Amino acid sequence: MFDDFKAQFILNFVAEDRWRYLANGLLVTLKLTFFAVILGLVLGFGIAFVRNVHANTGKLKILDFLCGLYLTVIRGTPVVVQLMIIYFVIFGSVRIDKSLTAIIAFGLNSAAYQAEIFRSGIQSIPKGQMEAGRSLGFSYFQTMVNIIMPQAIKNVIPTLLNEVITLLKETSVAGYIALEDLTKGGDIIRSRTYSAFMPLLAVALIYLIMVIILEKLVKVIERRLKKNEK
């Protein structure tokens, strides 16, 4: 039993340096997640801002329409389909770095979800604060920047980190465009050793450890934020 386990372990991870597929894959997964989150953060914040400005002042009508359309399309289609459309259709005839393609795809996708998170954060701030700001002589934008946003951002930080966790797992479909992320790394080992158990469990375990670390981080940050409120 144990000898068999050991033999399987050596075959799947040690022989021919197969562990490298997992190590390199992990780096790709982390890189994708990190940059996609940043891209999503910037875009998502912008979209939420536009939507909020429109809802409160009636300005930016066309931009608001476009943002609404964007959210509907992105949230209404699976991320793996979006990824393939970006790789095979939008960048149809160019040789583009696949990591960049994936970062764009996952970033655009995450932006839609982050936009909704930001919007709910802004909406969670009582209307009275806006009215108070305005009555003190602040303009709409001054009130937003100085009073509403700091509170809204603080409220959404834990939810945003949960989005990071979701995104980390969603990048596992990157293999569809032959990008060798963690999941694909496990798949390559599987295609060489024909054993399902070890490679799949190793991949699952690595994802799990990363998610547990991120969740701990969420907890710590949530506690800090609460302390600050007292």
Next chain:
Amino acid sequence: MKKLIGIILSAVMVMSLAACGGASQGTAQPGILVMATNAEFPPYEYHEGSRIVGIDAEIAAAIAEKMGCELVIEDIAFDSIIPEVVSAKADMGMAGMTVTEDRMQNVDFSTTYAVARQVVIVAEGSGITSLADLEGRVIGVQQGTTGDIYATDEFGDDFIERYSKGMEAVQALVQGKIDAVIIDNEPARVFVSENPGLIILDEAYADEEYAIAVRKGNTALLEAINNALEELKNDGTLDEIVSRYISTE
């Protein structure tokens, strides 16, 4: 009424048992021969309408007929076929699969039923005219195929892009994302005829033979398949099926 249904059911079961000669032929469910394949590999197996057709599919149907079994075809990723056979989810794997040392450690192979070559597809005017020109170029393959395994050994991981379907590797080649695709001869011909601007190098990358994979130690099934293959070879059915899909130039 219940009794009647019971009688009919048991009659059906007995008949199906009798039809496939019982469990002695080594299929997981008596009367049903489950074949795992990756139906993105014309002309050996591909979807046509709602059915999976091709050389492998027809040979498998002929084998199943000889064995008196009903054939069920399961379409899964190529690199999952052997695990599927090992875990007895499928009785046999048949997907233009080459016999290799590594694979033989996990499954048993039938006698070979077809010869094939690994060839290189490139874009016309790409400057790649021989195997030697492939050095340092980006090569697309279907993950887990012999093309993938040989090319990874020869050119190194950094130059290999592994797609889950041969078609996607070819698409990436058409779009100029990669420089060449290494894939089996017959699918290559189909892909090239469908995508103008692609050519197959005259020099073959590797020669190989296809066989059917069955679970290790399942001698009953292996014998039944080998016997059926033998008969099909002798009575000309095998050649007839192949010639229907592959036109000899």
